[in-house]
Amino acid sequence: YFVYCGARVPLQPAVSVGNVGQLAIDLVISTLDMTKVGYFYTDCLVPMVGNNPYATAEENSVELSINAEVYSLPSKKLVVLQIRSPFIKNKYRPFCQMLLSWVKSSKCAQVVLLSSSHAYQRDDEQLLGTPLRYLLTPDLEKAFGGLMQELNWKEMEKVAAYPGINDTEKILHIPGGGITKLLFTESCSKGIQMAVLLKFCSEGDNIPDAFALVNYLNEWLQLIKSEVSAV
Amino acid sequence: MATFFGEVVVAPSRAGVDDEESAEESCEETPEDREIRRELEKKREIDVLWTLKPGAPAGSSADQPFACSQFIVAIGHNAAAFLSSFILDSVCWEVVGVVKLWNEWCRTSNTTNVLPTDSFCLFYQLISDPTVLLCQCSCYVAEDQQFQWLEKVLGCMRKEGLQVTILSTCPVADYKTQESTLTLPSPFLKALKTKEFKEQICCPLLEQPNIVRDLPAAVLSYCQVWHIPAVLYQCYTDIIKLDTITIEAFKPLLSSKMLKSLVKDVSESSKILKKLLTTNETHNNIYI
Numbered sequence: 023y024f025v026y027c028g029a030r031v032p033l034q035p036a037v038s039v040g041n042v043g044q045l046a047i048d049l050v051i052s053t054l055d056m057t058k059v060g061y062f063y064t065d066c067l068v069p070m071v072g073n074n075p076y077a078t079a080e081e082n083s084v085e086l087s088i089n090a091e092v093y094s095l096p097s098k099k100l101v102v103l104q105i106r107s108p109f110i111k112n113k114y115r116p117f118c119q120m121l122l123s124w125v126k127s128s129k130c131a132q133v134v135l136l137s138s139s140h141a142y143q144r145d146d147e148q149l150l151g152t153p154l155r156y157l158l159t160p161d162l163e164k165a166f167g168g169l170m171q172e173l174n175w176k177e178m179e180k181v182a183a184y185p186g187i188n189d190t191e192k193i194l195h196i197p198g199g200g201i202t203k204l205l206f207t208e209s210c211s212k213g214i215q216m217a218v219l220l221k222f223c224s225e226g227d228n229i230p231d232a233f234a235l236v237n238y239l240n241e242w243l244q245l246i247k248s249e250v251s252a253v
Numbered sequence: 254m255a256t257f258f259g260e261v262v263v264a265p266s267r268a269g270v271d272d273e274e275s276a277e278e279s280c281e282e283t284p285e286d287r288e289i290r291r292e293l294e295k296k297r298e299i300d301v302l303w304t305l306k307p308g309a310p311a312g313s314s315a316d317q318p319f320a321c322s323q324f325i326v327a328i329g330h331n332a333a334a335f336l337s338s339f340i341l342d343s344v345c346w347e348v349v350g351v352v353k354l355w356n357e358w359c360r361t362s363n364t365t366n367v368l369p370t371d372s373f374c375l376f377y378q379l380i381s382d383p384t385v386l387l388c389q390c391s392c393y394v395a396e397d398q399q400f401q402w403l404e405k406v407l408g409c410m411r412k413e414g415l416q417v418t419i420l421s422t423c424p425v426a427d428y429k430t431q432e433s434t435l436t437l438p439s440p441f442l443k444a445l446k447t448k449e450f451k452e453q454i455c456c457p458l459l460e461q462p463n464i465v466r467d468l469p470a471a472v473l474s475y476c477q478v479w480h481i482p483a484v485l486y487q488c489y490t491d492i493i494k495l496d497t498i499t500i501e502a503f504k505p506l507l508s509s510k511m512l513k514s515l516v517k518d519v520s521e522s523s524k525i526l527k528k529l530l531t532t533n534e535t536h537n538n539i540y541i
Contacts, residue, residue, distance in 0.1 A: 024324070028534055039387050056478055061474075061478045063478050065400035065401075068396055068466065069399055069400075069466065069467065069468075069470040069474050070464050070465065070470050070474075071445055071457070071464065071465050071469075071470040071473045071477075071485070072445070072461065072462065072463060072464035072465065073445065073458065073459060073460070073461050073463075075461055075462065076459070077461060084446075085448065086446065086447055086448065086473070086477050088443060088470075088473075088474040088478070089474065110396045110397050111396070111397065112290075112397075113397070181328035183466055186375075252279065
């Protein structure tokens with residue numbers, strides 16, 4: 023029922039609450055054993071270096087990793103961008119522009135953004151049911167909209183702009199989501215096929231949140247066969 | 254960083270973008286704001302002034318990248334003092350450039366006459382081999398200025414045949430290990446290298462999940478991206494000020510391939526070291 027051909031999907035994290043997007047991307051890279059193919063060289067991120075975080079043995083432990091790296095898996099037509107450091111003040115806007123123009127120029131079919139949002143800022147409606155949400159840009163909605171209903175996924179609810187005063191004017195609000203909202207709204211207006219998958223969570227040990235988010239992603243993209251059916 | 258006991262510390266959110274910043278989104282930026290921002294950006298721009306174009310014959314174009322075989326960068330007072338006491342002397346080296354920068358912590362001018370206690374960023378050239386360059390950077394380079402520093406310093410060097418060595422220090426408290434920190438033989442050296450660096454390294458490599466940040470990380474990242482062989486020696490120390498034990502922790506590097514030929518008379522080194530430290534001490538007077 024899920025036909026997926028000729029497309030490359032870049033996955034990327036939003037630096038957001040609990041680093042859940044980044045943890046999830048780490049999980050994808052290490053599980054699928056993806057190879058590093060390049061760097062995202064930018065003046066917008068705080069510089070950092072360290073040795074290979076995905077080392078499995080002494081031989082591959084000595085390999086420098088930097089703040090933004092691109093990994094790929096040709097067999098699944100998958101490209102992943104991992105971001106390991108926060109933005110330099112006032113540089114998140116140029117970063118989004120640069121990122122989206124890279125997405126456009128590299129002819130990626132769809133983009134999936136993994137993110138998170140503050141659990142404590144949910145409204146009544148958002149408190150119900152699963153803590154996982156999705157968002158699709160209009161262009162992606164046309165291609166995949168039906169599938170999300172089939173998967174029984176919940177779309178991120180819009181919240182009242184002025185709660186208690188005027189409940190009819192609704193806006194998209196992703197507190198703690200970092201650049202998520204900016205990237206999503208820009209993608210909508212630029213006609214980029216983007217999906218945002220996010221989880222409501224709190225700061226702490228966020229590894230379980232990352233597992234939940236990747237399982238959610240896997241329900242859609244079927245990157246690996248799940249042994250137990252997902253909840 | 255150590256905090257005072259009982260102090261309430263607000264942990265920074267990992268959300269990447271502060272709520273304050275996202276709030277800015279909604280309000281429109283006025284032309285006045287834009288002008289202030291632009292002025293501030295202009296003021297924070299860094300300038301590299303080459304008093305003598307390294308490696309280039311007089312009169313050649315200033316835009317041409319120059320050939321450099323060795324570039325040694327010392328970041329921080331202790332690393333800079335190490336070079337002053339063991340490598341640099343006025344007979345073999347001459348000053349060829351200076352970085353002028355301005356930020357909230359430090360401002361440097363374009364003078365090349367500096368005291369060891371000043372904050373400065375100077376470039377030196379080996380007189381007998383003009384392709385060997387050395388940089389002492391004891392000033393604070395802010396996050397938004399690090400990329401500029403790279404583009405303006407490394408950007409004007411030819412990438413082929415270049416090898417970069419970075420020396421830097423950071424607090425032991427930043428070192429993550431499963432062992433007891435009581436047994437850590439502080440100060441100690443750890444190294445990180447780019448893929449292209451194939452030479453012997455004179456200390457253990459930095460273990461995961463430790464990371465290096467700021468200017469040393471920026472320089473090493475630049476080298477990794479542009480396939481330049483580079484090594485970073487990070488000294489973990491308890492003392493943040495200029496101090497002999499920390500400076501001497503870099504000593505194993507003197508036997509390394511790139512520094513071996515540059516080492517000056519060691520007997521004089523300890524004298525210079527003492528002088529460096531006494532200049533610093535005058536600031537430590539207290540009175541009742």
